[in-house]
Amino acid sequence: xxxxxxxxxxxxxxxxxxxxxxxxxxxxxxxxxxxxxxxxxxxxxxxxxxxxxxxxxxxxxxxxxxxxxxxxxxxxxxxxxxxxxxxxxxxxxxxxxxxxxxxxxxxxxxxxxxxxxxxxxxxxxxxxxxxxxxxxxxxxxxxxxxxxxxxxxxxxxxxxxxxxxxxxxxxxxxxxxxxxxxxxxxxxxxxxxxxxxxxxxxx
Amino acid sequence: xxxxxxxxxxxxxxxxxxxxxxxxxxxxxxxxxxxxxxxxxxxxxxxxxxxxxxxxxxxxxxxxxxxxxxxxxxxxxxxxxxxxxxxxxxxxxxxxxxxxxxxxxxxxxxxxxxxxxxxxxxxxxxxxxxxxxxxxxxxxxxxxxxxxxxxxxxxxxxxxxxxxxxxxxxxxxxxxxxxxxx
Numbered sequence: 238x239x240x241x242x243x244x245x246x247x248x249x250x251x252x253x254x255x256x257x258x259x260x261x262x263x264x265x266x267x268x269x270x271x272x273x274x275x276x277x278x279x280x281x282x283x284x285x286x287x288x289x290x291x292x293x294x295x296x297x298x299x300x301x302x303x304x305x306x307x308x309x310x311x312x313x314x315x316x317x318x319x320x321x322x323x324x325x326x327x328x329x330x331x332x333x334x335x336x337x338x339x340x341x342x343x344x345x346x347x348x349x350x351x352x353x354x355x356x357x358x359x360x361x362x363x364x365x366x367x368x369x370x371x372x373x374x375x376x377x378x379x380x381x382x383x384x385x386x387x388x389x390x391x392x393x394x395x396x397x398x399x400x401x402x403x404x405x406x407x408x409x410x411x412x413x414x415x416x417x418x419x420x421x422x423x424x425x426x427x428x429x430x431x432x433x434x435x436x437x438x439x440x
Numbered sequence: 441x442x443x444x445x446x447x448x449x450x451x452x453x454x455x456x457x458x459x460x461x462x463x464x465x466x467x468x469x470x471x472x473x474x475x476x477x478x479x480x481x482x483x484x485x486x487x488x489x490x491x492x493x494x495x496x497x498x499x500x501x502x503x504x505x506x507x508x509x510x511x512x513x514x515x516x517x518x519x520x521x522x523x524x525x526x527x528x529x530x531x532x533x534x535x536x537x538x539x540x541x542x543x544x545x546x547x548x549x550x551x552x553x554x555x556x557x558x559x560x561x562x563x564x565x566x567x568x569x570x571x572x573x574x575x576x577x578x579x580x581x582x583x584x585x586x587x588x589x590x591x592x593x594x595x596x597x598x599x600x601x602x603x604x605x606x607x608x609x610x611x612x613x614x615x616x617x618x619x620x621x622x
Binding site for chain 1: 456459460461486487488490491494495496497498499500501502503504507508510511512514515518
């Protein structure tokens with residue numbers, strides 16, 4: 238029996254008994270952390286929102302089988318990781334759409350639209366966005382397990398033991414994954430590490 | 441009392457901690473002391489802290505304002521689908537055991553009755569067909585009476601007679617041809 242009972246596990250037990258209000262509370266608490274992990278893992282904000290919805294629907298469908306053997310967040314992030322990996326595998330079997338494909342309702346409009354970078358609004362905003370893109374790109378280039386481990390690390394309330402349970406590997410293997418991931422990120426983001434800014438702003 | 445200096449393992453532990461949450465005042469003091477005593481650790485600390493700063497710069501991923509409402513609607517649809525699919529089984533499961541056995545037993549009895557009824561109907565149909573054949577044979581025998589039973593006694597011999605071809609009497613043929621030649 239845990240010394241500090243998990244309040245989220247108590248909510249989930251209420252969901253198991255049919256309490257929709259408890260489920261709504263869990264969705265409101267975890268929707269942003271789950272969305273952050275999914276978005277940074279699969280790299281597509283639109284698909285990420287659908288996948289995020291699927292995570293919570295899966296949690297609801299699996300409520301009957303929920304057991305308080307670990308923290309609720311560990312179980313939730315395990316479902317999140319599994320659905321992310323399924324999506325990544327699905328994409329590897331079906332390559333992405335061509336950028337030249339037009340919208341089905343309007344031939345003059347491309348299927349995917351991107352921000353017009355030739356007309357910047359505020360330089361600092363652009364630079365910040367550029368840096369965020371670099372960080373996102375460096376994360377995307379990591380192996381899946383390293384990326385997910387580092388993203389889970391950002392959640393303060395998720396311990397290394399829980400991360401190892403989510404990833405399905407030992408504690409030492411998990412720490413090794415995180416260490417290797419961070420080393421790779423440090424190499425790729427070296428120009429920005431000291432100042433935390435894009436080189437263009439340095440005086 | 442001077443605080444004991446950190447060893448390398450403790451320094452790495454502190455780097456791990458700093459990657460996950462802000463350091464406490466005590467932890468920061470220990471770190472400053474360690475960096476002052478070990479200047480070669482300074483770039484290692486700066487790189488780690490720099491990476492943590494960059495990762496913390498990542499904004500939250502965009503999420504629709506009505507996301508929770510959409511999830512709740514999806515969950516309602518899922519509940520409705522499951523209740524339609526398992527309505528009968530769920531009703532059965534809610535019965536007390538004695539009523540469950542009674543219901544199952546009644547269903548078995550009905551199934552057995554249905555099977556025997558099917559067998560009875562099949563036999564009736566077969567009997568009706570045989571009666572029709574018998575009537576047909578009776579009607580035919582008035583037009584072309586069947587032979588007496590005694591005639592059919594040596595049926596096998598008569599049957600074979602009808603099937604064999606007569607063999608030529610070659611001795612008789614030889615004698616007749618000699619007579620013809622004379």
